[in-house]
Amino acid sequence: KKLLNCLVNAGINCTYAFLHAVGFAMRDVSKVFLGAHAFMSNGALYSRVGTAMVAMMAKEKNIPVIICCETYKFTDKVQLDSFVMNEQGNPNDIVNISTTLAPKPGLLSEWLNKPDLKLLNLLYDLTPSKYITTVITEVGMIPCTSVPVILREYK
Amino acid sequence: MTGPRDLNAQIESLVNRLRRRQVVGSWCVSIETAMLLRQVVSATRWNQVETLIKVVKEDVGRRLVMAQPRELAVGNIVCRVLRLIREKIRTFSFYGGSGTGTNTQSSMINLLGDGSPMGAKRASPLIISELQEMINELENTYVNIIDQAMEHIHSNEIIMTVGKSRTVEMFLKTAAKKRKFSVLVAETFPTYLGHEMALSLSEAGIDTTVISDSAIFAVMSRVNKVIMGTHAVLANGGLISVSGAQMVATAAKHHSKPVVVCTGLYKLSPLYPYDEDSFNDLVAPDPVFSFNEGDLIDKVTLLNPYYDYVSPELVSLFITNTGGHPPSYLYRLINENYDPDDTDI
Numbered sequence: 001k002k003l004l005n006c007l008v009n010a011g012i013n014c015t016y017a018f019l020h021a022v023g024f025a026m027r028d029v030s031k032v033f034l035g036a037h038a039f040m041s042n043g044a045l046y047s048r049v050g051t052a053m054v055a056m057m058a059k060e061k062n063i064p065v066i067i068c069c070e071t072y073k074f075t076d077k078v079q080l081d082s083f084v085m086n087e088q089g090n091p092n093d094i095v096n097i098s099t100t101l102a103p104k105p106g107l108l109s110e111w112l113n114k115p116d117l118k119l120l121n122l123l124y125d126l127t128p129s130k131y132i133t134t135v136i137t138e139v140g141m142i143p144c145t146s147v148p149v150i151l152r153e154y155k
Numbered sequence: 156m157t158g159p160r161d162l163n164a165q166i167e168s169l170v171n172r173l174r175r176r177q178v179v180g181s182w183c184v185s186i187e188t189a190m191l192l193r194q195v196v197s198a199t200r201w202n203q204v205e206t207l208i209k210v211v212k213e214d215v216g217r218r219l220v221m222a223q224p225r226e227l228a229v230g231n232i233v234c235r236v237l238r239l240i241r242e243k244i245r246t247f248s249f250y251g252g253s254g255t256g257t258n259t260q261s262s263m264i265n266l267l268g269d270g271s272p273m274g275a276k277r278a279s280p281l282i283i284s285e286l287q288e289m290i291n292e293l294e295n296t297y298v299n300i301i302d303q304a305m306e307h308i309h310s311n312e313i314i315m316t317v318g319k320s321r322t323v324e325m326f327l328k329t330a331a332k333k334r335k336f337s338v339l340v341a342e343t344f345p346t347y348l349g350h351e352m353a354l355s356l357s358e359a360g361i362d363t364t365v366i367s368d369s370a371i372f373a374v375m376s377r378v379n380k381v382i383m384g385t386h387a388v389l390a391n392g393g394l395i396s397v398s399g400a401q402m403v404a405t406a407a408k409h410h411s412k413p414v415v416v417c418t419g420l421y422k423l424s425p426l427y428p429y430d431e432d433s434f435n436d437l438v439a440p441d442p443v444f445s446f447n448e449g450d451l452i453d454k455v456t457l458l459n460p461y462y463d464y465v466s467p468e469l470v471s472l473f474i475t476n477t478g479g480h481p482p483s484y485l486y487r488l489i490n491e492n493y494d495p496d497d498t499d500i
Contacts, residue, residue: 008454017458018344018443019368023401024435024460050369053402060405082373094342094365107350108365117357118364120339125373 019050022057032058036069041151042078043129043144045069049122052082055131064133067144071137071154074147082125091119162198165191166215173222173229180321181228181386185421186293188219188232193286196240197279204244204278212237216500225436227387227395227424230500234425234493239285241494247278292476296419297325299476304330307415307474312336312379315371315407318397319348319355320384322417326474327382328359337362339378343399344368345442345459368399375406381414385465387434388418390427390489392467392482395434398460404469413471420475423485425493428464436461 007014017025032054038046045051045067055065079085095108111117132144139150169191172178178187195215201207216233223229300322308314308330316323316338327338338361343349349365357363366374381403387395394400394416407414428434440457467482480488 004455005451008451013456014454015456015458016444020344020399020402020463021458021460023405023463024398024432025458027431048369049367049373052372053369053406056372056409057402057405081376083377086373094367107347107354111365114354114357116360116362117353118362120364120366120370120374122366122370122373125370 019053022054026057026061026063029058029061029063032063032065034065034067036067036073037124038077039067039069039074039135039144039147040077040079040126041075041148042080043132043147044079045127045129045132045144046079046124047127049125052125052127052131055127059131065131067132067135069135069137071139071150074151076148076151079126082122086125087123089121089123091121094119094121159198162194165194166218170218170222173219173226176223181226181422182293182296182321182419184223184226185228185232185419186290188229189236189286189290189293191215191219192233192236193283193290196236196286197283201279204240207240208237211240212497212500220500225434227426227434228421230426231421231424231493233500234497235289235421236286237497238492238494239289240282243282243285244278247281293419293421296421296476297322300417300419300474301325301329303474303479305333307380307382308334308336310334310336313339313377315339315341315375315378315381315403316352317341317349317371317381317383317399317403318343318346319352320417322419323382323384324352324355326417327356327361331359331361335362337364339364339366339374341366341368341371341399341403343397346397348397368402371399371403372406372409375410375412378407378410378412380412381407383414383416385416385418385422386462388416388423388473388485389434390425390485392470392473392485393428394465394470395462396465398463401463401465401469404465408469414469415472415474416470417474420477420488420492423475423488423492425489425495425498431464432460434462435464 004014004016034047034051034055036045036047040046058065095111108119111119129144134141135144142150169187178184192211192215195211196207199207199210219233220230304326314336338356340349340353340363342365353363353365383396383400385394385396389395404414438459438461440459443459444452444457446452470482473480473482
């Protein structure tokens with residue numbers, strides 16, 4: 001929503017939708033711009049959960065996916081899927097079903113009392129390099145497989 | 156035998172309840188439509204079969220479909236009834252039941268109009284008994300589907316599902332009686348149907364985890380198969396399903412996981428999706444961006460689609476009350492159950 005505020009104040013025509021509408025909205029899209037939390041040495045993007053979904057849907061429709069990322073976010077680590085390293089957020093955030101700032105607990109408010117019910121709130125996910133078209137950094141536009149090359153330059 | 160006024164009242168009542176969405180769920184809608192059409196067939200006086208077809212299709216069928224055009228199950232049942240009527244008349248006249256005896260060799264076109272009053276009286280109970288069989292089949296839909304549960308789920312599997320589907324719920328609960336497995340449910344914003352599904356499954360003793368929609372791709376690498384329900388199945392094998400289903404199916408394809416759709420045959424529609432969004436509805440965007448947010452609302456466009464179209468390449472298997480079928484087999488089922496003349500109701 002902060003991004004939406006910025007873009008609207010800059011005078012850009014915006015449409016806002018939630019992730020479930022990505023299939024519906026993707027028909028009218030010509031480019032996808034995403035941000036990054038970190039970039040792995042195998043060209044995979046470690047970013048806020050949901051990014052991989054958007055990148056995958058764009059790739060499915062042959063829409064270019066462009067990542068904007070500074071080089072200080074590049075790392076030596078390699079990671080293959082979203083599970084081996086991730087962060088769990090507060091599971092009670094899933095219980096809240098309100099969209100405004102005031103939380104409104106829904107059906108799952110008793111989840112702690114139910115032995116078979118668990119809530120999983122992942123914060124990050126990994127986008128494989130095959131879904132990324134190009135990365136825009138302060139040293140230029142590079143393909144995501146050149147990330148270890150840039151790192152080596154800095155050593 | 157109900158008088159015409161009672162029949163009209165029943166038709167009006169169903170039309171109104173459909174319009175106000177008081178009949179909830181495709182299964183209930185199908186059963187009510189089928190029972191109403193059975194009443195219509197038994198109450199209508201007809202000599203020529205065209206009269207009966209006109210009554211069912213135009214007088215009653217069209218009104219029901221117009222009352223709730225998004226509920227494709229209504230149109231499906233009307234098409235099936237029309238097909239049953241035509242089939243019965245065809246076999247009936249062919250075997251010389253019309254009483255005139257000399258016309259068995261006349262062309263098929265003539266056979267349909269060849270009813271004498273005696274013929275109509277004899278064909279009518281046959282048609283009604285066929286309709287009753289169809290209603291019984293509808294009522295046993297769930298039983299036939301859940302019988303196949305054991306073949307598809309084995310122990311220690313992780314199954315993903317999205318949205319709330321009565322069929323999938325019963326499917327998983329049946330399998331849980333003998334097998335131990337886990338289920339990941341996507342919360343399905345903004346309807347939060349996933350929450351209800353998860354509660355219901357965990358109450359049946361199934362190990363359930365609720366995840367947010369954004370984490371679907373992230374967890375897909377650990378999932379063994381995706382089982383979901385659908386609102387309707389279209390003629391090409393595509394699905395009209397809850398919003399978010401396209402994401403799940405595409406993610407499953409990218410991870411090479413099978414996507415299984417549990418549905419009754421009454422959801423199979425003879426309509427073809429020439430445009431992906433011809434069956435979609437955009438509903439109120441309030442859950443996406445509420446009025447509390449202030450001035451921004453005037454300056455942005457908000458999208459909140461209710462349904463999602465899932466293309467047939469993403470689906471591996473349909474589990475229906477007649478067994479398991481690949482999407483490529485659906486054209487055969489449509490051929491058997493619907494007549495090409497009826498798709499324009």
